[in-house]
Amino acid sequence: MSIKEKTAPRKFKGNIERIPLRSITDYISFSCILTAENGNDTGALFLKNGNLIDAVLNNDYHINNAKEILNWTKGSFFYQKWDDEFKLDYKELRNILHFIEISGFSAEINFNFNNKPVKIVCSEGVIVGIEPLPKDIKSFFNTILKDTEKKDTVTIKYNKAGQTGDLKEHFSEIIHSEKIKKSKKTAPKNSSKINLNIIKQSFTQLQDDLGDTFISGSIYSADNRKPVYSFKTSKTVVFTEFQKSINNLFLKSKLEKKNNFYLLDLKKNYLLFILIFKNHHIALIFNKTKIKLGYLLSILRPLLINDYEKSINN
Amino acid sequence: MDIKEFNNAIETLKDNLGKGLTACDIRITGTGKSIAGFNVDTKLTAVLEQVTDYISKMLKDADLPELQDYYLMDFDDGSLAIVLITDKYQWLILINKKETNLGFLLNVAIPDAHKALMKVLK
Numbered sequence: 001m002s003i004k005e006k007t008a009p010r011k012f013k014g015n016i017e018r019i020p021l022r023s024i025t026d027y028i029s030f031s032c033i034l035t036a037e038n039g040n041d042t043g044a045l046f047l048k049n050g051n052l053i054d055a056v057l058n059n060d061y062h063i064n065n066a067k068e069i070l071n072w073t074k075g076s077f078f079y080q081k082w083d084d085e086f087k088l089d090y091k092e093l094r095n096i097l098h099f100i101e102i103s104g105f106s107a108e109i110n111f112n113f114n115n116k117p118v119k120i121v122c123s124e125g126v127i128v129g130i131e132p133l134p135k136d137i138k139s140f141f142n143t144i145l146k147d148t149e150k151k152d153t154v155t156i157k158y159n160k161a162g163q164t165g166d167l168k169e170h171f172s173e174i175i176h177s178e179k180i181k182k183s184k185k186t187a188p189k190n191s192s193k194i195n196l197n198i199i200k201q202s203f204t205q206l207q208d209d210l211g212d213t214f215i216s217g218s219i220y221s222a223d224n225r226k227p228v229y230s231f232k233t234s235k236t237v238v239f240t241e242f243q244k245s246i247n248n249l250f251l252k253s254k255l256e257k258k259n260n261f262y263l264l265d266l267k268k269n270y271l272l273f274i275l276i277f278k279n280h281h282i283a284l285i286f287n288k289t290k291i292k293l294g295y296l297l298s299i300l301r302p303l304l305i306n307d308y309e310k311s312i313n314n
Numbered sequence: 315m316d317i318k319e320f321n322n323a324i325e326t327l328k329d330n331l332g333k334g335l336t337a338c339d340i341r342i343t344g345t346g347k348s349i350a351g352f353n354v355d356t357k358l359t360a361v362l363e364q365v366t367d368y369i370s371k372m373l374k375d376a377d378l379p380e381l382q383d384y385y386l387m388d389f390d391d392g393s394l395a396i397v398l399i400t401d402k403y404q405w406l407i408l409i410n411k412k413e414t415n416l417g418f419l420l421n422v423a424i425p426d427a428h429k430a431l432m433k434v435l436k
Contacts, residue, residue, distance in 0.1 A: 026416070
């Protein structure tokens with residue numbers, strides 16, 4: 001039995017007062033939608049292989065909503081591991097389709113609509129078939145997604161290769177209205193230009209959220225040893241040359257490994273976290289006695305990546 | 315130095331991580347000599363030992379504190395390298411992230427492994 005099976009049940013419903021959502025996300029290493037409500041708001045965290053990839057708060061799909069949801073101190077939550085076959089409430093249909101799209105999953109979704117069985121087949125995040133095929137696909141989705149009060153379940157057969165067909169519809173166009181922000185991840189542009197305001201806001205937000213746990217932060221250009229921007233530090237850390245040396249080392253050894261981040265446990269209670277991007281490196285120092293590693297890697301890291309991607313796409 | 319004790323520490327790590335543990339290698343720092351291991355990838359562990367040197371140099375150049383107990387390096391192929399540091403030894407551990415729970419790894423398996431290593435060295 002692997003660790004993930006030992007430590008996190010496949011399906012779990014609980015109270016946030018007793019088990020904070022941050023603890024739950026630390027112990028999930030599989031894919032699931034973690035839904036939660038706090039009496040006023042409803043939200044969901046989308047976890048792919050345990051990594052936070054998106055969040056929705058009251059129909060607003062954006063990864064930055066994860067912070068607010070994770071800070072809830074009351075309410076309830078539920079998750080169901082995405083296994084071979086499982087059931088979820090019909091009201092989660094929009095989230096199910098969104099999760100399949102952003103994760104690039106293949107799955108078959110079965111439910112009843114107007115007392116007739118409907119099957120939606122998705123292959124690598126794209127709808128490739130609907131049975132029976134509606135005349136107007138957009139109006140079909142508008143109708144089924146509006147019916148959020150329906151007391152029924154949806155059966156999902158996950159990871160079954162979808163049958164390929166003529167129909168190849170992208171979810172975003174049909175399941176999200178224009179008012180809802182799209183949060184589909186985009187690959188970083190091959191550019192070293194960066195919107196520094198977004199990075200400054202990101203570091204200021206870290207300071208607001210973590211207080212003195214966050215000691216300092218800097219962003220470096222991969223081509224230049226000087227920091228592009230530094231927050232609460234005047235030190236110049238020579239990551240650029242270090243990273244070049246590491247890349248050369250792996251290249252010479254013919255090891256096809258590219259690193260995403262480093263986490264260094266240092267003396268004086270420092271924890272140095274270095275995120276590696278193609279054109280920049282972000283280095284952050286935390287007080288290791290105050291930061292939780294699970295929170296740093298599963299929650300903060302996706303948020304920082306998202307902010308960085310926004311900064312180079314704007 | 316009792317090799318059996320090092321092997322016991324590796325067995326504890328294997329029990330904790332199951333399929334999540336891809337390989338590990340305990341080496342004497344600066345000698346390139348392996349004293350115990352599991353499914354050892356000699357090329358990778360030799361490279362990681364050199365990475366430790368680079369990190370130490372980078373920290374010194376940056377006027378930052380030295381490495382204490384460990385460092386992690388995350389790779390885009392779904393693996394994670396963890397290097398536990400002591401004065402004389404480095405324990406290089408390679409993890410398959412898909413088979414490992416991160417919370418358990420960071421909060422239980424790695425602290426347990428570090429304790430086991432320190433116990434052997436006492």
